[in-house]
Amino acid sequence: MIGSMVAACTFSNVSALNVKKSAAPRRAPRPRRPARLALSVALAAAAVLPALAPAAAVALPRDDKPAASATPGAPGKRNDAPPPGMSTVGGAPLGEAGTQVRLGAGAPVLPQQVTGRSWIVADAESGQVLAAHNAHWRLPPASTLKMLFADTVLPKFPRDQQHTVLAQDLAGLGAGSSMVGVKENLAYSVHDLWLGVFLRSGNDAVHVLSSMNGGVAKTVQDMQARADELQALDTRVVSPDGYDMPGQVSSAYDLTLFARSGLQNKDFREYCATATAKFPGAEGKDKKREMSEIQNTNRLLTGDVGLNPYKGIAGVKNGNTTNAGATFTGVAERGGKVLLVTVMNPESTESQAVYKEAARLLDWGFAASGKVTPVGELVPPKSATTGKGTATGGAQEVVKKRLDSAAAAQGESGGVGIALGVAGGALIVVAGAVFLINRRWPLRRR
Numbered sequence: 001m002i003g004s005m006v007a008a009c010t011f012s013n014v015s016a017l018n019v020k021k022s023a024a025p026r027r028a029p030r031p032r033r034p035a036r037l038a039l040s041v042a043l044a045a046a047a048v049l050p051a052l053a054p055a056a057a058v059a060l061p062r063d064d065k066p067a068a069s070a071t072p073g074a075p076g077k078r079n080d081a082p083p084p085g086m087s088t089v090g091g092a093p094l095g096e097a098g099t100q101v102r103l104g105a106g107a108p109v110l111p112q113q114v115t116g117r118s119w120i121v122a123d124a125e126s127g128q129v130l131a132a133h134n135a136h137w138r139l140p141p142a143s144t145l146k147m148l149f150a151d152t153v154l155p156k157f158p159r160d161q162q163h164t165v166l167a168q169d170l171a172g173l174g175a176g177s178s179m180v181g182v183k184e185n186l187a188y189s190v191h192d193l194w195l196g197v198f199l200r201s202g203n204d205a206v207h208v209l210s211s212m213n214g215g216v217a218k219t220v221q222d223m224q225a226r227a228d229e230l231q232a233l234d235t236r237v238v239s240p241d242g243y244d245m246p247g248q249v250s251s252a253y254d255l256t257l258f259a260r261s262g263l264q265n266k267d268f269r270e271y272c273a274t275a276t277a278k279f280p281g282a283e284g285k286d287k288k289r290e291m292s293e294i295q296n297t298n299r300l301l302t303g304d305v306g307l308n309p310y311k312g313i314a315g316v317k318n319g320n321t322t323n324a325g326a327t328f329t330g331v332a333e334r335g336g337k338v339l340l341v342t343v344m345n346p347e348s349t350e351s352q353a354v355y356k357e358a359a360r361l362l363d364w365g366f367a368a369s370g371k372v373t374p375v376g377e378l379v380p381p382k383s384a385t386t387g388k389g390t391a392t393g394g395a396q397e398v399v400k401k402r403l404d405s406a407a408a409a410q411g412e413s414g415g416v417g418i419a420l421g422v423a424g425g426a427l428i429v430v431a432g433a434v435f436l437i438n439r440r441w442p443l444r445r446r
Contacts, residue, residue: 082118086136087233090253091376094135100375101131107371111360115353116343118252121365124260124331124338128374130365132252135376138234139344141250142319143178143201144327145242147258148235148250150197150268152226153213159191159267169211170204174243177203180279180294192280198271199296200279201319206241216240231379232257244323252342253378259316259329259340260378272315275302299355300330307352310359316340318354326354332362339365340378 081097088095101110110131118134129135164187173179180195180202182188188208196205210219219240227235232254238245262268274296281290296302298318300310312332319327325345332339341361346353 082134082137086134086138087251087253089136089231089233090129090379094129094132094253094376097134099131099133100135102373102375103368104371104373108364108367111357111364113348113350114343114357114360115347116252116345116357117347118342118344119357119361120252120256120340120342121361122256122260122340122378123369124263124340127260127378127380129376129378130339130368130372130374131361132375135253136234136251137344138236138249138251140244140248140321140324141235141242141255141344142244142321142324142327143242144255144258144317144319144329144342145235145237145240145248145250146197146201146206146319147255147262147317147329148223148227148232148237149206149209149219149240149242150194150271151230151258151262151265152223153209153219154194154262154265154268156213157190157209159189159194161190162187163190163193163208163212165208166211169208171207172216173203173207174239174241177241177243178297179204181281181292182208183282186280186283186289188280194267194271195274195277195279195294198317199274199277199294201297201317203241203243210240227254227258229383230254230257230261230381242319242321242324244321252344255327255329255342255344256340257378259331259342261381262316263331269315272298272317273301298328298330299352300328300332300359304352307355310355310362320354328354328358330358330362334362334366337366337369339369341365 086095086097093100099110103109114133116133118137118139120129120132120135122129165182165184167184170182170184178201180197180200182193182196182202182204190209193205193209196202197209207216210216213219213222216239220237223237223240224235227233227237232250234249234251235254236247236249238248242248262272276293276295278291279294281292283289298313298315299307300313301315303309310330310332312334314331314333316329316331318329327342327344329340329342332341339362341358343354343358343361346357348357350356
């Protein structure tokens, strides 16, 4: 249920996995060999993690919902069938169609009122994917792609740097773009521009920052390179602001990677958690800038008619375009647990569906934490190295050996799955693979 207020978040670093023993699933699928799951978080385990006997992944078809468009955004042609051969980055189950979840003892069932064509619920700090639906389906991302834009460009300019906007900075804005109200021949701080990006999803602010970065074409190239570094292989960037463009796609999995990476940056965390702020407007007769209040378009942060702010919400980004429909990635804390959720293109006709479905999935995730076996992981960036090359090389090899040993033991007793908990000693991953969320958030109102 959506909470009635925004709770202040006091995040702190957490580096240990929280996996509890799980029992047989509520549903009885055909057992299959579990996929190899890598760790994306550094562990320095002081105690031995027990070997677990999880349930097999359950693929839940969605036969009670209207079909979605085979061509995203094509009206009247709903076909809820993701393409074959989706990516398996993060684990084989994440590349399968339908809902992937491994329910253990006491785990709540997934909420029924979730109609997103693609969605994912993950632990923001350990990287464990608790449940997913068509996680790697490549769909138009809308303005959630601005998370990748911010993760790529935000570190390049100091927040107090001033820039006087030229006409060419605002060239090429798509018709009907969301705007914060940037005007040419006026000066803005980088801080102002980022508030415009995060709070108002301002494509005008995106284009100005792109111009400062060497232009739209270079920024697109930089964003694509950053996506590749993050192993977000479903993403193809065409426009830095997420405006509908032919061939521009991402996935719920990739958008969650972008959010998780961006949240490592304190300025990113500040901007995405800010509910309202002052934005400079035109000059008055006294040459002083008029200041107007802008409000974040993330309705789980600010609330809206019929929708209360979600308790513990701390960002991240929403979007909505003709082709993409509504998209949303959010991060929230409750009871010391930090979760990420992404929902793409809900089919429901209920008001504010993308936010309500995200809230339901967050509620489920908090209730299910420690009671489900992960179906995959959010992989670390390529540059997060271990003792053996990349984190997705060396760390996976270490984990694979432990999982193979545990699998052999489970095979003798008829087990059908292996949890991420590993028996027989501590597993240490070099600190280069650390990817944790700093849980200190600014005040929502500036």
